[in-house]
Amino acid sequence: MKKGNIYREAREKFNDNNPCPLNREEAADRLHVSAATLGRYETGENAPSPEIVYAMSKVYENPVLRRKHCSECCLIGKEDHPYTAPKTLFESGYGLINANRVLESFKNELFEVLADGIVDKNEIIRLRQIIPQIKNIQKLLSDIEIEIEKHSLRYDIDE
Numbered sequence: 014m015k016k017g018n019i020y021r022e023a024r025e026k027f028n029d030n031n032p033c034p035l036n037r038e039e040a041a042d043r044l045h046v047s048a049a050t051l052g053r054y055e056t057g058e059n060a061p062s063p064e065i066v067y068a069m070s071k072v073y074e075n076p077v078l079r080r081k082h083c084s085e086c087c088l089i090g091k092e093d094h095p096y097t098a099p100k101t102l103f104e105s106g107y108g109l110i111n112a113n114r115v116l117e118s119f120k121n122e123l124f125e126v127l128a129d130g131i132v133d134k135n136e137i138i139r140l141r142q143i144i145p146q147i148k149n150i151q152k153l154l155s156d157i158e159i160e161i162e163k164h165s166l167r168y169d170i171d172e
Contacts, residue, residue: 126139
């Protein structure tokens with residue numbers, strides 16, 4: 014695994030945006046690992062567990078780190094959820110508002126498919142054509158969730 018730089022970059026980004034930056038030892042203390050272990054994560058020598066990545070995302074106030082980790086370090090994430098940078102809360106919210114048309118179309122297609130209780134080959138093809146649009150809506154929702162969490166961490170608001 015050579016993607017360890019995402020962990021170092023997350024700590025460095027936190028330090029760039031925070032009046033109380035964390036050196037490796039301080040970050041390691043907050044993560045309950047040794048500085049040497051954190052160093053191995055940050056150089057890609059070792060892979061952190063999902064629990065450590067989750068803790069890093071909280072300590073570094075960077076929920077995007079979880080998405081990056083999953084899409085770069087996990088086979089399921091690589092296949093099903095390739096990383097794309099999240100949109101801003103405004104972009105995602107506006108995109109979701111505009112997605113109503115897509116959802117209405119999907120609802121109608123799904124209703125037609127389910128109406129007779131039989132799913133045939135042509136209906137599968139029709140539904141598969143809609144899936145990319147639905148995945149885009151799913152990503153917009155995920156981006157909104159990340160942005161809300163990011164702002165909550167910044168203002169120290171509990172979940």
